[in-house]
Amino acid sequence: MRALNNYIPLLLxxxxxxxNSENLKDDYAxxxxxxxxxxxxxxxxxxxxxKKGLKQALDTGYEILAKDGSSIDAVEEAxxxxxxxxxxxxxxGAVYNAEGIQELDASIMQSNDHxxxxxxxxxxxxxxxxxxxxxxxxxKHVMFSGEGAEIIAKEAQLDLVDPSYxxxxxxxxxxxxxxxxxxxxxxxxxxxxxxxxxxxxGTSTGGMTNKLKGRIGDSPVIGAGTWATNGCGVSGTGxxxxxxxxxxxxxxxxxxLSGGLSVSDAANSVISELKxxxxxxxxxVIDQYGSAAMIYNTPAMARAYKNSNGDEEVSIYE
Numbered sequence: 154m155r156a157l158n159n160y161i162p163l164l165l166x167x168x169x170x171x172x173n174s175e176n177l178k179d180d181y182a183x184x185x186x187x188x189x190x191x192x193x194x195x196x197x198x199x200x201x202x203x204k205k206g207l208k209q210a211l212d213t214g215y216e217i218l219a220k221d222g223s224s225i226d227a228v229e230e231a232x233x234x235x236x237x238x239x240x241x242x243x244x245x246g247a248v249y250n251a252e253g254i255q256e257l258d259a260s261i262m263q264s265n266d267h268x269x270x271x272x273x274x275x276x277x278x279x280x281x282x283x284x285x286x287x288x289x290x291x292x293k294h295v296m297f298s299g300e301g302a303e304i305i306a307k308e309a310q311l312d313l314v315d316p317s318y319x320x321x322x323x324x325x326x327x328x329x330x331x332x333x334x335x336x337x338x339x340x341x342x343x344x345x346x347x348x349x350x351x352x353x354x355g356t357s358t359g360g361m362t363n364k365l366k367g368r369i370g371d372s373p374v375i376g377a378g379t380w381a382t383n384g385c386g387v388s389g390t391g392x393x394x395x396x397x398x399x400x401x402x403x404x405x406x407x408x409x410l411s412g413g414l415s416v417s418d419a420a421n422s423v424i425s426e427l428k429x430x431x432x433x434x435x436x437x438v439i440d441q442y443g444s445a446a447m448i449y450n451t452p453a454m455a456r457a458y459k460n461s462n463g464d465e466e467v468s469i470y471e
Contacts, residue, residue, distance in 0.1 A: 182443030183345040187455030189435025207457040224347035232282040235341040242339030247359025249328040258373040264352035271296040271373040279312035342388025352386035371396030376403040391434030420448040
């Protein structure tokens with residue numbers, strides 16, 4: 154009996170280790186987009202800067218996953234890097250609406266319980282994706298807008314900035330020239346699956362140049378620009394009105410889970426249909442095994458992907 158008692162602590166340790174590690178798997182991955190569009194007039198140094206930003210976000214998110222971290226941490230931290238980079242139309246790189254104001258939107262969703270959070274029309278929140286996560290985890294609601302969202306951010310002690318933080322002469326020039334298809338479109342997004350099989354999708358945007366004040370696109374709309382469910386997660390970029398009308402993000406996952414399509418085939422079919430409607434669009438999609446699709450119908454989409462098998466890509470053009 155005494156000998157058996159000597160082994161009990163070891164047995165308990167073995168049991169504890171196993172029940173806490175049995176849900177971890179080898180397949181994990183992260184996929185990122187930094188906007189789909191035309192990118193035709195970008196100088197080479199800006200192109201390289203975008204790739205560098207994608208790589209930094211990719212490595213940050215992937216490292217979290219590789220260390221048994223959660224997909225929600227990976228998605229938030231990767232998007233924060235893109236929001237802090239003025240080369241992307243999110244956070245600090247936000248564009249101006251018709252009244253010369255920068256309005257920021259973001260959303261996030263996780264697959265295991267369909268919990269989601271979204272914010273729209275904020276002007277003083279440094280990292281909108283963090284506020285969207287706070288809404289998801291710490292409130293009983295899904296979406297807040299404008300002043301109400303900023304009150305939540307202040308109560309949560311998130312980083313708030315003066316609107317001048319988002320000022321950009323380059324983006325102000327775009328507004329004055331009312332440029333459209335000769336520049337990149339907006340939005341950044343990240344989708345990840347962690348070792349527990351939980352998929353999280355997040356999207357953040359600085360809006361659409363010259364949009365009417367108060368206009369809301371697809372980025373903060375769950376099911377349109379962001380969707381995550383068991384087996385599939387999506388973040389979109391492009392012409393938001395079409396994403397909302399056709400519930401694009403959820404539609405792709407429906408074709409994966411109910412239609413039996415791969416993430417690539419499902420994304421290709423939806424994005425091709427949007428092209429027929431005249432909508433510029435791109436999406437990133439991931440499944441529970443870490444297989445990903447990065448599909449777009451414009452000449453380019455800033456994108457990046459990395460999985461636990463060592464596959465990696467950072468691209469803008471074909």
